[in-house]
Amino acid sequence: xxxxxxxxxxxxxxxxxGYDLGAPLAFKGIAEGVENSNFLLETQKGRFLLTIYERxxxxxxxxxxxxxxxxLARAGFPSATPVPDRQGRLLGxxxxxxxxxxxxxxxxSVRRPTAAHCLEAGEGLAWLHQxxxxxxxxxxxxxxxQAWPQLxxxxxxxxxxxxxxxxxxxxxxxxxxxxxxxxxxPEGLIHADYFPDNVFFREGxxxxxxxxxxxxWDALAYDIGVALNAWCFEPDxxxxxxxxxxxxxxxxxxxxxxxxxxxxxxILAYGAAVRFFLTRLADWGQTPAGAMVRPKDPLxxxxxxxxxxxxxxxxxxxx
Amino acid sequence: xxxxxxxxxxxxxxxxxGYDLGAPLAFKGIAEGVENSNFLLETQKGRFLLTIYERxxxxxxxxxxxxxxxxLARAGFPSATPVPDRQGRLLGxxxxxxxxxxxxxxxxSVRRPTAAHCLEAGEGLAWLHQxxxxxxxxxxxxxxxQAWPQLxxxxxxxxxxxxxxxxxxxxxxxxxxxxxxxxxxPEGLIHADYFPDNVFFREGxxxxxxxxxxxxWDALAYDIGVALNAWCFEPDxxxxxxxxxxxxxxxxxxxxxxxxxxxxxxILAYGAAVRFFLTRLADWGQTPAGAMVRPKDPLxxxxxxxxxxxxxxxxxxxx
Numbered sequence: 199x200x201x202x203x204x205x206x207x208x209x210x211x212x213x214x215x216g217y218d219l220g221a222p223l224a225f226k227g228i229a230e231g232v233e234n235s236n237f238l239l240e241t242q243k244g245r246f247l248l249t250i251y252e253r254x255x256x257x258x259x260x261x262x263x264x265x266x267x268x269x270l271a272r273a274g275f276p277s278a279t280p281v282p283d284r285q286g287r288l289l290g291x292x293x294x295x296x297x298x299x300x301x302x303x304x305x306x307s308v309r310r311p312t313a314a315h316c317l318e319a320g321e322g323l324a325w326l327h328q329x330x331x332x333x334x335x336x337x338x339x340x341x342x343x344q345a346w347p348q349l350x351x352x353x354x355x356x357x358x359x360x361x362x363x364x365x366x367x368x369x370x371x372x373x374x375x376x377x378x379x380x381x382x383x384p385e386g387l388i389h390a391d392y393f394p395d396n397v398f399f400r401e402g403x404x405x406x407x408x409x410x411x412x413x414x415w416d417a418l419a420y421d422i423g424v425a426l427n428a429w430c431f432e433p434d435x436x437x438x439x440x441x442x443x444x445x446x447x448x449x450x451x452x453x454x455x456x457x458x459x460x461x462x463x464x465i466l467a468y469g470a471a472v473r474f475f476l477t478r479l480a481d482w483g484q485t486p487a488g489a490m491v492r493p494k495d496p497l498x499x500x501x502x503x504x505x506x507x508x509x510x511x512x513x514x515x516x517x
Numbered sequence: 518x519x520x521x522x523x524x525x526x527x528x529x530x531x532x533x534x535g536y537d538l539g540a541p542l543a544f545k546g547i548a549e550g551v552e553n554s555n556f557l558l559e560t561q562k563g564r565f566l567l568t569i570y571e572r573x574x575x576x577x578x579x580x581x582x583x584x585x586x587x588x589l590a591r592a593g594f595p596s597a598t599p600v601p602d603r604q605g606r607l608l609g610x611x612x613x614x615x616x617x618x619x620x621x622x623x624x625x626s627v628r629r630p631t632a633a634h635c636l637e638a639g640e641g642l643a644w645l646h647q648x649x650x651x652x653x654x655x656x657x658x659x660x661x662x663q664a665w666p667q668l669x670x671x672x673x674x675x676x677x678x679x680x681x682x683x684x685x686x687x688x689x690x691x692x693x694x695x696x697x698x699x700x701x702x703p704e705g706l707i708h709a710d711y712f713p714d715n716v717f718f719r720e721g722x723x724x725x726x727x728x729x730x731x732x733x734w735d736a737l738a739y740d741i742g743v744a745l746n747a748w749c750f751e752p753d754x755x756x757x758x759x760x761x762x763x764x765x766x767x768x769x770x771x772x773x774x775x776x777x778x779x780x781x782x783x784i785l786a787y788g789a790a791v792r793f794f795l796t797r798l799a800d801w802g803q804t805p806a807g808a809m810v811r812p813k814d815p816l817x818x819x820x821x822x823x824x825x826x827x828x829x830x831x832x833x834x835x836x
Contacts, residue, residue: 206628221720223623226557229546238545238557240623304542304559309525401540 203235203250203293210239213292216283217299219243233411238302245302247278250295255411257296262335263410264288264298266387271301275329276406278303305398305405311429313444319397319429320422320448322404323389327418328453330387339390339414341477343379343469347372349476356479360496368472371503375469380417380462388421390414393428419459422449423466427474427502435501437510446512460512468506475499522554522569522612529558532611535602536618538562552730557621564621566597569614574730576615581654582729583607583617585706590620594648595725597622624717624724630748632763638716638748639741639767641723642708646737647772649706658709658733660796662698662788666691668795675798679815687791690822694788699736699781707740709733712747738778741768742785746793746821754820756829765831779831787825794818 205213210225220242228247230236235250251260264280268288271279278300280288290297308315339345350357350368358365389396390412398406422445430441446463449455478496524532529544539561547566549555554569570579583599587607590598597619599607609616627634658664669676669687677684708715709731717725741764749760765782768774797815 207625208629210625222625223719225625227548228557229548238547306526306529306541306544310527400542 203252203295205237205250205292209292213290213297214241216285216290217281218284219246219281219299239299246281246299247302248292248297248299250292250297252295255296259337259411260289260296260298262337263413265335266330266333266413267300267410269333269335270326270329270410273329273332275326276303277326277410278406278408303398303406303408305400307395307398309394310433311394311441313438313441314402315394315399316429316441316445317448318399318402318404319392319394319425320445321451322397322407322448323392323421323425324449324452325404326389326392326407327386327421333387335387337387337414339388339416341390341412341473342414342416342420343375346375346469346472346476349480353476353479356482360479360482361500364500367507368475368503371468371472371507375465375472378465379469380419380458380465383417383419383459383462384456385415386418387413388416388418390416390421390424392421392425417459417462417466418453419455419462420466420470422446423463423468423470424474426463426467427471427499431502431505435505437502437505439510439512442512463512464506464510467510468503471499471502471506475503522571522614524556524569524611528611532609532616533560535604535609536600537603538565538600538618558618565600565618566621567611567616567618569611569616571614574615578656578730579608579615579617581656582732584654585649585652585732586619586729588652588654589645589648589729592648592651594645595622596645596729597725597727622717622725622727624719626714626717628713629752630713630760632757632760633721634713634718635748635760635764636767637718637721637723638711638713638744639764640770641716641726641767642711642740642744643768643771644723645708645711645726646705646740652706654706656706656733658707658735660709660731660792661733661735661739662694665694665788665791665795668799672795672798675801679798679801680819683819686826687794687822690787690791690826694784694791697784698788699777699784702736702738702778702781703775704734705737706732707735707737709735709740709743711740711744736778736781736785737772738774738781739785739789741765742782742787742789743793745782745786746790746818750821750824754824756821756824758829758831761829761831782831783825783829786829787822790818790821790825794822 210222214222222241224240226238228236228238233254234252237248239246239248267277268280270277281299282288283290288298350372354365357368396407396409426442429445430438432438475496478494478499481493482496529541533541541560543559545557547555547557552573553571556567558565558567586596587599589596600618601607602609607617669691673684676687715726715728745761748764749757751757794815797813797818800812801815
C-alpha cells in the first residue's frame with residue numbers, strides 16, 4: 199500500500215490537459231501497489247488508474263512495461279491498458295516523476311486463496327504467457343538467478359542478524375540452486391511477481407492481472423515457481439500440495455508443460471523463494487518514513503526456503 | 518489519509534451478505550479521512566464508500582451522524598447517503614469495529630481554493646444549514662467554546678514546548694474570546710469541520726460535502742468562522758479578505774446573516790482557530806505508528822490565531 203506523492207487538483211488538471219479524457223470527476227489516492235503512488239481517476243470518459251512511479255522501477259524500463267501492457271491488452275488478455283496522451287505517448291510526468299494513466303479494472307484479489315482460486319490463477323498465468331508471445335520488447339530479469347549471488351553478497355550480515363546461522367544456510371541454498379538449476383527450459387516474457395494481490399477475481403473466476411513492473415525475459419516455468427510460493431503456502435507455513443497441483447493443472451488448461459518444466463518446478467520454486475527472501479531482506483528497515491508502506495517480513499520467505507530445502511514433492515506419483 | 522484496518526475478501530463478503538448490494542466487483546482502500554478507514558466498494562448495485570470507524574469518533578455518536586447524513590440526503594443536500602442493511606440498520610460491524618456503507622460521491626476537493634471556490638463553498642454551507650433544519654437528532658458540540666479552557670488546561674506544557682511564551686498567549690486569547698463571545702446567535706446543526714478536503718467541486722461548482730463526524734448543535738455563524746480559517750488563508754499565512762467576503766457572499770445567496778452574526782465573524786473565527794490549534798496540539802506526536810497518517814501541524818493554526826489576535830477587519834466598510 200502506498201501513496202507517496204500527493205497531487206493537487208491544479209496539478210491534476212494540468213496533467214489531464216495533455217489527454218483526451220475530459221474533466222476529472224473524482225480523484226482518490228488508493229492503497230494499492232507497494233512501489234508506486236496510485237490514484238483512482240474518474241473522468242467524463244470513464245474510470246482509470248493514474249500511477250506515479252516512485253522507486254525501484256527504473257524510468258528507462260517504463261517504456262518496456264507500458265508497451266508490454268499495451269501488447270497484452272491488444273492480445274485480449276485482461277490487464278490494464280495504458281492510455282496514450284494527445285501525442286500518442288504512454289508515459290508522462292507529474293511532479294517531475296514518470297506517470298501513466300491505465301484503464302481501471304474491476305475484480306477483487308483474494309487474501310487466502312483456495313485450491314479453486316489456484317486453478318483459476320494458474321490458467322490466468324498460462325494465458326498471460328501465451329498473450330505475451332510476439333511482443334518485440336525485451337528486458338533481462340535483473341532479479342533472476344544470475345543476480346542472486348551478488349545480491350546475497352551485500353546481505354550476509356543482515357541475514358545473520360535476522361537469524362544466527364542464516365547466512366551459511368542461504369549460501370548453501372544458493373550453491374544447491376546453482377548446481378541443480380535447469381537449462382534450456384522454454385523461455386518468454388514472465389510476470390515475475392504473480393502474487394495473489396496482483397490477480398483479480400470476479401465471482402470466483404480469474405478476472406485480470408495487474409502490476410507488470412517486474413516483467414522480464416526468463417524461463418516460463420520460473421513464473422510458476424514464483425507463484426507456487428505466493429499462492430500455495432498455508433498460514434502455518436506448510437506447503438499445500440493440493441493447491442500447487444491445482445495451480446499447475448489450471449496452467450495446463452492453456453499451455454501444456456514439458457516434462458522437464460514439470461520436473462524443474464521444485465527447484466524453480468526453491469530459487470524463487472530465495473529471490474523474494476533476498477529482496478525483502480534488502481527492503482527490511484529501509485522503507486522511508488511517511489511512505490505509508492509496511493515492509494514485508496523476510497522471515498516469511500525464510501520459512502518457505504526451509505520447506506524447499508527439505509524437499510517439496512509435487513508430482514512423484516504421476517512423474 | 519488513513520487506512521488503519523485491512524479487510525480481507527472473506528470478511529468483506531461476510532459483511533456484504535447483510536446488505537442487498539449484490540456481489541463485490543472492486544474494493545480498494547483509499548487515502549481519505551484522517552480518523553477512519555475508507556474503502557471504495559463497487560458492487561453490482563453501484564459504487565459506495567465503506568467506512569470503518571477507528572478512533573476519536575465515539576461509537577455512541579454514530580447513530581446521530583448517520584441519521585444526520587440520511588436526513589441531509591432526503592432533504593436534497595448532496596452528501597453521502599448511508600445504505601441500510603437488510604434489517605434497515607445504518608450501522609454494522611467489521612472486525613469488531615463500527616462500520617457503515619454510504620453512497621459514493623463524485624467531485625474533487627481543491628487544494629488551494631480561489632475566491633470563486635469560496636463563493637461556491639459558502640453557498641454550499643448555507644445549503645447544508647438549511648437542509649439540516651427539521652432533523653430530530655441532537656448532539657452537543659463537545660469541541661465547542663465551553664470545552665476549550667479545559668482542553669487547554671491539559672496542553673499548557675505542550676504549547677510552551679512548541680514555542681516558548683505560547684501558553685500565556687493562548688490563555689490570554691481564551692480570556693478575550695470568553696469575554697467577547699456572542700450570545701443568542703441563531704443556532705442549528707453545523708458541520709464543524711467544513712475544510713476544503715471535505716468539500717467536492719465539479720467543474721468549479723459546489724458538488725457535495727462529506728465527513729460529518731464532528732457535526733453538532735452550535736451557532737450557525739461559528740461554522741462560517743471555522744471555514745474562514747480553513748479556506749481564506751494564503752500559504753504565506755496572510756488572511757485573504759477577498760476570499761472571506763466571497764465565502765460570506767456565497768453563504769448569503771442562500772441564507773441572509775443577521776447583523777449580529779456578521780459582526781461576530783471575527784471573534785468566531787478567532788475562537789475556531791484556537792479550537793483547531795488545541796486539537797492539533799493534542800494529536801501532535803500522538804499518531805500511532807503504522808497509521809498512515811501525517812499529523813497536522815499545530816503551528817499552522819498558531820499563525821492563524823496570531824492574525825486574529827491582531828484583528829481581522831472583514832466588513833468595516835459596509836458595517
